[in-house]
Each structure stands twice: as C-alpha cells, then as structure tokens.
Amino acid sequence: MFRTALRNVFAHKARLLMTVLAVMLGVAFVSGTLVFADTLSNAFRNQSAKSYDDVAVSITSYANTDDAKEEPGLSRKTLDKISAVDGAATVSGRVEGFAGVADPDGKLIGVGWSNKGSNFAPGKDGKDPAYTFTDGSGPVKDDQIALDKESAAKGEYQVGDRVRVATNGPVQEFTLSGVFTTEDGAVNAGGSLVLFDTAVAQKQYLKPGYFESAIVTAAPGADDAKILGAVKPLLPDTAEAQTGQALADQQAKDIEQGLGSLKQILLGFAGIALFVGIFLISNTFTMLVAQRTKEIALMRAVGASRKQITRSVLAEAAVVGLVASVIGFVLGVGLAVGLRSGMAAFEMKTPDGPLILSATPVLAAIGVGVLITMFAAWLPGRRAAKIPPVAAMSSVHAVATTKSLVVRNSIGTAITGLGAAAIVAGASTGGSDGRMYIAVGAFFALVGVIILIPLLSRPVIALVRPLLVGPFGVSGKLAGQNAVRNPRRTGATASALAIGLTLVTGLSVLGITVGTAIDKMTTDNIKADYMVSMANGGDLDQSALTALEKAKGVSAVSPQQDVGLEVAGDGDYVSASAVTPGAIQHVLNVDVVNGDIDSLAKGQIAVAEKTAKGKGWKTGDRVDVIFDDQEKATLTVGAVYKDSEFLSPVLIDTKIVNPHEVRPYIPQIFVKVDGGQTSANEKVLIDALGDNPAITVMDKQDIRNEFGGAINTMLNIMYGLLAMALIIAVLGVVNTLAMSVFERQQEIGMLRAIGLDRRRVKRMVRLEAVVISVFGAVVGIGLGSFLGWAIGETIKSEIPGYALVLPWDRIGIFLVLAALVGVLAALWPARNAARLNMLNAIKTE
Numbered sequence: 001m002f003r004t005a006l007r008n009v010f011a012h013k014a015r016l017l018m019t020v021l022a023v024m025l026g027v028a029f030v031s032g033t034l035v036f037a038d039t040l041s042n043a044f045r046n047q048s049a050k051s052y053d054d055v056a057v058s059i060t061s062y063a064n065t066d067d068a069k070e071e072p073g074l075s076r077k078t079l080d081k082i083s084a085v086d087g088a089a090t091v092s093g094r095v096e097g098f099a100g101v102a103d104p105d106g107k108l109i110g111v112g113w114s115n116k117g118s119n120f121a122p123g124k125d126g127k128d129p130a131y132t133f134t135d136g137s138g139p140v141k142d143d144q145i146a147l148d149k150e151s152a153a154k155g156e157y158q159v160g161d162r163v164r165v166a167t168n169g170p171v172q173e174f175t176l177s178g179v180f181t182t183e184d185g186a187v188n189a190g191g192s193l194v195l196f197d198t199a200v201a202q203k204q205y206l207k208p209g210y211f212e213s214a215i216v217t218a219a220p221g222a223d224d225a226k227i228l229g230a231v232k233p234l235l236p237d238t239a240e241a242q243t244g245q246a247l248a249d250q251q252a253k254d255i256e257q258g259l260g261s262l263k264q265i266l267l268g269f270a271g272i273a274l275f276v277g278i279f280l281i282s283n284t285f286t287m288l289v290a291q292r293t294k295e296i297a298l299m300r301a302v303g304a305s306r307k308q309i310t311r312s313v314l315a316e317a318a319v320v321g322l323v324a325s326v327i328g329f330v331l332g333v334g335l336a337v338g339l340r341s342g343m344a345a346f347e348m349k350t351p352d353g354p355l356i357l358s359a360t361p362v363l364a365a366i367g368v369g370v371l372i373t374m375f376a377a378w379l380p381g382r383r384a385a386k387i388p389p390v391a392a393m394s395s396v397h398a399v400a401t402t403k404s405l406v407v408r409n410s411i412g413t414a415i416t417g418l419g420a421a422a423i424v425a426g427a428s429t430g431g432s433d434g435r436m437y438i439a440v441g442a443f444f445a446l447v448g449v450i451i452l453i454p455l456l457s458r459p460v461i462a463l464v465r466p467l468l469v470g471p472f473g474v475s476g477k478l479a480g481q482n483a484v485r486n487p488r489r490t491g492a493t494a495s496a497l498a499i500g501l502t503l504v505t506g507l508s509v510l511g512i513t514v515g516t517a518i519d520k521m522t523t524d525n526i527k528a529d530y531m532v533s534m535a536n537g538g539d540l541d542q543s544a545l546t547a548l549e550k551a552k553g554v555s556a557v558s559p560q561q562d563v564g565l566e567v568a569g570d571g572d573y574v575s576a577s578a579v580t581p582g583a584i585q586h587v588l589n590v591d592v593v594n595g596d597i598d599s600l601a602k603g604q605i606a607v608a609e610k611t612a613k614g615k616g617w618k619t620g621d622r623v624d625v626i627f628d629d630q631e632k633a634t635l636t637v638g639a640v641y642k643d644s645e646f647l648s649p650v651l652i653d654t655k656i657v658n659p660h661e662v663r664p665y666i667p668q669i670f671v672k673v674d675g676g677q678t679s680a681n682e683k684v685l686i687d688a689l690g691d692n693p694a695i696t697v698m699d700k701q702d703i704r705n706e707f708g709g710a711i712n713t714m715l716n717i718m719y720g721l722l723a724m725a726l727i728i729a730v731l732g733v734v735n736t737l738a739m740s741v742f743e744r745q746q747e748i749g750m751l752r753a754i755g756l757d758r759r760r761v762k763r764m765v766r767l768e769a770v771v772i773s774v775f776g777a778v779v780g781i782g783l784g785s786f787l788g789w790a791i792g793e794t795i796k797s798e799i800p801g802y803a804l805v806l807p808w809d810r811i812g813i814f815l816v817l818a819a820l821v822g823v824l825a826a827l828w829p830a831r832n833a834a835r836l837n838m839l840n841a842i843k844t845e
Helices: 002-011 013-051 078-085 149-154 198-205 224-233 244-291 292-303 306-346 359-386 389-394 402-429 430-482 487-525 542-548 597-602 609-615 654-660 677-687 700-744 744-753 758-800 808-825 827-834 838-843
Strands: 057-061 088-093 096-098 115-120 132-136 144-148 162-166 171-183 192-197 213-218 238-244 530-534 554-567 573-579 594-595 606-608 622-626 634-643 650-651 665-673 697-699
Touching: 013 244, 013 359, 057 198, 057 224, 057 244, 057 573, 078 213, 078 224, 088 115, 096 224, 115 198, 115 430, 144 149, 144 162, 149 171, 149 192, 149 430, 171 213, 192 198, 192 554, 213 224, 224 306, 238 244, 244 306, 244 359, 292 306, 402 430, 402 487, 402 758, 487 700, 487 758, 487 808, 530 677, 542 554, 542 677, 554 650, 554 654, 554 677, 573 654, 594 597, 597 606, 597 634, 597 650, 609 622, 609 634, 665 677, 665 827, 677 697, 697 700, 700 758, 700 808, 758 808, 758 827, 808 827
Parallel strands: 115 192, 144 171, 573 650, 606 634
Antiparallel strands: 057 213, 057 238, 088 213, 096 115, 132 171, 144 192, 162 171, 530 665, 530 697, 554 573, 554 622, 554 665, 594 634, 606 650, 622 634
C-alpha cells in the first residue's frame, strides 16, 4: 500500500504541486517567524552582553528632579567614594536626554523617539570605554560634540564641521570633534547619539555636578559581587545598583518579551494561512480520490481493507506534507533573512549576528506541514474507503446522501447560532470581556458558516444566475448550473476566500470607522491652523512658546501645558492644562455649559462637565488646591464646559501655574495665523522656532494623520499579511475547476459535438470560477462586517463620536478582486477544457 501511495504521488505531479504550494506558504511563515525571532533575540542578547562585558556594577538614580529639596541624581562626591572601593578600576558617570541632529537640508536625522544625547566620560587615559572612535576624539570643550558613525554619514559631516543640534531648547551649533561606533540601543533602533562634554550635558539634562547613572569597571581579578556589596552602602536612597551580568540578563529577558508579541502576530497569520490551506488540501485529495475511484474499488475487491485504503491516502499525504515542509522551511529561512533586511526600510538597524537555525523551527516546520496535510486528507481518505466496490466500479463520483446533508446542515446551523449569540453578547457587554466573547463567537461562527456554505451556495448563486444568462447566453447558464452541481466542493473552495475576506473586511470596517471618528473628533475640536510639538514626543521649551507669540501674523497661540493639581482635603489629583486666556477658545473648541471662559483671565478655572459633576462643583464655587511645590491656593470655578478629548478636566491660566513649576511641561502648542494654512505662514513659524529640526509644525491634515495614521499603517500591514491567505484561495479555485473539468469530460465533449465552440467552453469555465469566487467573497464580507460592528461596539465608549462606517468603496474593490481571482484561477482549467478531444471525451466513462 505504501508503494501504491508513492506511485500515486508521482502520477499527479501538477495537482499535487498546488497542495505543496499551500502547505509550503504556511510552513514558510511558521518557520520563518521562529528563525527570525531566534536570530533577532540572539543578536540583541549578544549585543547586550557585549555592551556590559566590562561592566562590574551598574548604578541608576531614580531621584525626583522636580523636588528642590532632593538631590537630582548621583553627585560627583558619591562617585569619588565609589572609585575608592577595593577592586573598582574606573567609575563613569552618565547623563542622558533628547538630542536631534539636522542633516544638510535641515531635516532631523533618525526617527525622533530614539535620538539621544549623552556625555563623553573619559578615564585617566582620555578614552571612554563605551565608545570606539574611528575619527577624531571625544568632546572636551563646551562647543564640541561627537557623533555616531551612521548619523555622521547621513548628515555628510566630517571632523571639524559645524553641526546644528537641538535639545529641548533653541538650536545650537557645535564643532564635530569625533566620530565613533557604539552598541547603544538608540542607534541600533535607527536613532542618533550625540556626545557632549560632561559639564554641557549635565547643564542640559540634569544639574551641574550630578549624574543619572554610573558604570563601575573592575580591576583584573576583582569580584563583581564584592564590588556591588561595597558600593550599595555608599548610594543615596534614590539609587540602586546591580552587577553588569544581572543587568545583561534582565535586558535579554526584556528583549524576549518584546519580540514575543511580534512572534505571536506573525504566527497568527501563519495559522490563518494553514487553516485556509486545509480546504485546498482536502479538495486536492478529494479530486485525486475521485480520479482513482475504480482503482480503489479494484483494490477493495482483491482484498484491501478500509483501513488500508485510508492509510494509503494518509501515507500519500504524509509524503506530500514532508516535501512541502522541507521546501517551506528553506523558504522560511529566506523569509527570516528578508524580514531582518526589511527592518532597514523602517530605519531600524538590527545588531549583526549569525542566522540561528535551532531544532525548534525545523521540528515545527516538519510537524506542522505533515500533520496539517494528513489531517486535511483524512476525510477524503475515509470517504474513499467507505465507497462499496460495486458502486465504485459503476461511477466516478459518489453522491452525498440526503441524511448526511441534513446532519451537516443541522450541525452547521447550531454552531453558527452559538457563535452569533456569543458575538452579540460580547457587543452588548463591551470592554475587554466583550471582546473575549466576540473572539470565541467569531471562531464558532466562522466554523459554522464554513459547514453551512454548501447549503448557502444554491440560493445565493441562484440569485446571480439570471445575470449570467443575459450577456453570456448558454455559457453563462451552464456556468451557473455547474457552480452548484457539487455544493460541498464549491463550498470548500469558497470557504478559503471567505476566511481571508472575513478578516480583511472586519479589519477594514473597524479601521475605517475608528479613523473616521478620530478624524471627526480632530476636525470638530481643533480650530487652530497649526499644532507644534517635539519630534520625540517630549516637551517643548518655554522659549518656543515665547517665539511663537512674537511671530508675524499669529493671531492666537496657547500651550497645552500639563499640570497636576491636588484637591486639598480629599487628596485626589485632577489633571489640568495651563493655557493662555483669550487664546484657548480660538485654537480649541471649548463648548461652555455654564459661566464664561473669559473668567480664566481673572485667575479662575474652567472645569469639564463630568469632573464638575463628580466633584460636586459648579460655577462660583471656591476650590482649595495644592501645586507641585506644595503651595496652596484657593481658586474659583468660572466656567463649566463639555468634555473633549483635546481638553483636560481643568483649565487654568499659565501665569498662575508657572511660579510653582520648576520647568513647565508643554507637549503641544496650538497656533492660529492670519490667512490660515499657507506655505508662507508655515515658513514663518518654522523660522520663528529657529528652524529647529526637532520641532514639528503640523497643519490640520498632519494632525489628522498623527492621530489616525497609525490605523492606516496597521491596515496596510494586515492586508499584506492576509494576501498570503488569498493566494492559497486562488490555488483552491484552480483545484476545484480542474476537478470539475475532469468530472465533466464526457459532458464537455457532448457540448462541443453539438456546437459549443472552444471560446464558449473557456467562457463557461471562467464564469463558473467568477461565480464561486464572488460567492465566497460575499460570505466573507458579510461575516467580516458583522464582526467589525461587534468589536466596534466594545470600544465606542472610549472614542467620542464613534459611529459604524461601512467602507463601500473597499468592499467594491474586494468584490472586483474576488472576480479577478476567479478569472486568473480559471486560465489553466479553461484551457484544458477547451483543448479536450471531442471523441475521446465522449468515450470517457
């Protein structure tokens, strides 16, 4: 029987190739994901270990820099004490913060959030062990900096050049003293690293004479644990220390966790591809079994048992699965290499390191590929074994019994109803619990619909059949009839497309709906022409606000300055924004319910409606508050306004808050300009800010993109990943049509004999493919829209103005693409059908 299985494998190379492709794609994703994650994890671990090779003890300060009574970090005196510890060779203090470098066009080098500045900390030999200089030397003067090698190359800078550097204040110019290489994570993430002289860095990021962290290196033969024990008593309460090895281990663990979510997402899509592939594999083996029905009957007649027939089919599947797994694993390795290289497109550099091929991805690839193929082939094998020899001798196609169809439809209806009920319950419950219900319900609904698809195919395709007869005549009529001739096979083929389009449509409905709500929220709440913020998401310096207030043509400007107010008596904190009275209502929509927003200029506060109701405040009430410096004040509620995503629960004048702030925290500044949004006005604002590469000036469209752009990016990534499932679905349509043509050879020969020419035979097969593909698309779009609505119901309370939006344009594109899938998939089967010899086909039994 095993020899028979091998012979059958090699006898149907073309059709088995499609099965190999389906399994291969899913296995490639599984193995590629595992290899990619292992390789990346190993590279980061090695980088982490390498960066802490010479570190005996690492010290980090968690001091509150806003508390004037507390030391802001590690003092030079503390570091001197540590350097005297027995076994300590050197002690290097560090301070860090944001630093952005401009390229020759004035644009920021790097990705903003990972642009970093630090200090050059040379030892007695004049070298900093953390950096290797390839040109020049470290900065030792106030007007010098050093730059990492990649950023220097991007900016085309050489030693001696003047470089514009932005921190949180105005742009400054420095002389480039040197270029270095580093294993710093910020640079590897696509950012930049600027080294300042220690005194300059302390002044910019902390306080003269203080450091945020320190690195202790050990003398030859010294024990790291003993150094750690001696260092700990010397540290202030706001600092902690650990050995370099412990820190490296912790970072390795963090890296594993960080890559875990990416691995799960990729494996999820691999699972989808394999799930879709099951239908293609099952169809292929159904077709192969149908072609060998008489052969199987003969084997049964000469003594082969049902179990032997089933084992023969499973052995054939195992061989196919093994071949597909091996090829898929090789492709997966290539995919891992491609993913690693592709990260450069997002300006994310990964550490150098070897490709890791461990046993796990190899075993996973072979195990998944073989088991999935055997699982999908089991049912066709079981059906083949159950065909009585006499019946098989007289027919190449066993018709499903009425009882089996009734049982199938009853089970499908029950499972679909259960899934739909869970989805509706989840939509009603809302929140994370509701989404859990929906996830479970979606699984059952999808399985139930797949079971019911053969039943659904007849009425749905019957609706479109008249549309085929008019324009396409006999070919259209025959195509409609052929599409429902074998509902089970049609359903299995349509299921592959339905699964892919369920996910694509659900994501589209949810993404477009959320994006529209965010866009509307932005448009309804922002009156300003521009929003100014830092590229790294940090806070703006007070000088930026002053510069914008003085800029030509600016009619209104107000910051959104974050403030924390403690309500005296109950100890509760309320989030507040310090704003500019008289300007805030011109840059943001403040919908006043009671009182007057102009009362802000009188030293009063405005309170959001929900906060006022929760605290029992109303206009005219006096509220005792405590500022960050523990100073108390009594403020009067001058206005109550409707809650808004762009307004904090409390608004207060900046002039009242600033005397109590060590450094005002300003994440955004909103600006309204005479003449509205123009390139000239934008240039005025950029010039007023000193052409600072670290500061972004966004118009209204940029603001909408800032809040909604991430959704579009996510959708595009999802579409790309789900395209693999649709490719497998195309192979499924090819399989179904090939099997349909095989079963109807005699019929096609008769049609040719009575006058149906080759062109109309091709058209018949193509239309059949289009009908099946569009049917699957309709089912997927319907189920996907239902899931998109349900998930949206669980998050609408978190998004003001949320309202379901069906993206009809994209749904139309999905239907057109489904039809195109049918046309492309029909090319080979249609050609084969048209080339059948009439006489030979008529003689086919």
